[in-house]
Amino acid sequence: MAQMQQQSRQYSGHAVQAVIGLGLAALIFSVWLALHIYAVFVFVLTWINLPLGVGIAVLQCWLSVGLFIISHDAMHGSLAPGRARLNGAIGGGLLFLYAGFGWRKMRDAHFAHHRHAGLFGDPDFDTDNPKNFWRWYKTFLTRYFGWRSIVYVSMIVTVYWLFFGVPMVQIVLVFGLPAIASSIQLFYFGTYRPHRHTADSFGDWHNARSDDFSSLVSLATCFHFGYHHEHHSYPQTPWWALPRRRRGLAQSETELSR
Numbered sequence: 001m002a003q004m005q006q007q008s009r010q011y012s013g014h015a016v017q018a019v020i021g022l023g024l025a026a027l028i029f030s031v032w033l034a035l036h037i038y039a040v041f042v043f044v045l046t047w048i049n050l051p052l053g054v055g056i057a058v059l060q061c062w063l064s065v066g067l068f069i070i071s072h073d074a075m076h077g078s079l080a081p082g083r084a085r086l087n088g089a090i091g092g093g094l095l096f097l098y099a100g101f102g103w104r105k106m107r108d109a110h111f112a113h114h115r116h117a118g119l120f121g122d123p124d125f126d127t128d129n130p131k132n133f134w135r136w137y138k139t140f141l142t143r144y145f146g147w148r149s150i151v152y153v154s155m156i157v158t159v160y161w162l163f164f165g166v167p168m169v170q171i172v173l174v175f176g177l178p179a180i181a182s183s184i185q186l187f188y189f190g191t192y193r194p195h196r197h198t199a200d201s202f203g204d205w206h207n208a209r210s211d212d213f214s215s216l217v218s219l220a221t222c223f224h225f226g227y228h229h230e231h232h233s234y235p236q237t238p239w240w241a242l243p244r245r246r247r248g249l250a251q252s253e254t255e256l257s258r
Helices: 002-042 049-074 084-099 104-114 133-146 146-162 168-195 215-222 228-233 241-258
Strands: none
Touching: 002 049, 002 084, 002 168, 002 241, 049 084, 049 104, 049 168, 049 215, 049 241, 084 104, 084 146, 084 168, 104 133, 133 168, 133 241, 146 168, 168 215, 168 228, 215 241
């Protein structure tokens, strides 16, 4: 009886997690898609409304980060617990939309990152440049942005420019720059800061540290991916629950120190 009750609570918890995760994913994707359509096909870029165009690019960059974080949750099965096919379909679709990435390749690479975090064999880590941002970022790009991504982006730009007549400067501002900036944002807050080598050693074998940001700043920077040690310790925790996980761990540490 006790086991049945525990299983029931676990199933109920997974159901709630799926509803919240899928709801937030739908919201982020819908806003991203609506803004993308408006920015490319409705918005007319001029010198007068250039500040608005820049604002659109900034928001689109942040939403693009959100798309990647959702696909990351799907890799861990935390987007919709117990629904592997649904996680794969959503995660794979968003990864392809983000930069033409392949689901299996990215998922396998991410699992390798968790197994060898900050060590040789970690595809996210640059053992030759563990402190140098730009060199590490270059290594990061060459490992993940291959011919498939180049063909994907080139096709989109060509279609928008030649078939729909969207000015190239507008395509660069509202599509190209947000894509590049989001990769830098993801790398800086989700890889470089958590795993870079500093004078302070890592606390455990995860070789990861967390930023001491407020929940609002954490959301704005990288959808709570800055709480990186918590993620490595509890990879089944979805992005939106990481602040609560962090507070719970901090409270436990406070009680143990008394």
